[in-house]
Amino acid sequence: QSALTQPPSASGSPGQSVTISCTGTSSDVGGYKFVSWYQQHPGKAPKLMIYEVTKRPSGVPDRFSGSKSGNTASLTVSGLQAEDEADYYCTSYAGTNNVVFGGGTKLTVL
């Protein structure tokens, strides 16, 4: 069970787009559709933003989108807004009832 690899930080100016990557292996990200993304503001519980690679829960703005290619999943935030500044985490099913998280990416809106 190795953690998925995310860049420690990402940034963009209001209105711009930013993409956060999440790299795993064929045993987790590359092998299953169960990749999800979470947003966490300081002192708050995480919030589900994307599930099953590309799907958005009700209430999540369509500025947030997900994709996957091979062993790497990505979260793209378009039209950056100040409230998007937060930590973002990816997760994936890793087989045999196991789940693995990424190390997290701190998104800064400049």
Place this chain on the structure above:
Amino acid sequence: EVQLVESGGGLVQPGRSLRLSCAASGFTFDYYAMHWVRQAPGKGLEWVSGISSNSDRLGYADSVKGRFTVSRDSAKNSLYLQMNSLRAEDTALYYCVKERGGTYPDAFDIWGQGTMVTVSS
């Protein structure tokens, strides 16, 4: 309102045990798999353990396997985490988490506010 309320955290000495509880309300508890996720102070999220809706599938992170046991009680709409042989590195905020769908695995759509566990002498 869907709600998860954790309890049972506190300060405990290394090597001792602690049992966390999570009271669920606002949804049909029996239908959903549940998980525990932890976050050490200033660190990222770490999946700890999961249990399917009928308890036939259990999962544990390597870091807790053999020391922690997850269970659930449908009559009490509650999830539990029995933590034995606690170590300093188990110090974290422990979140109770509900899966979005009725399968295991699935995404985590509802999170509690967490209960803090501090392992220190």
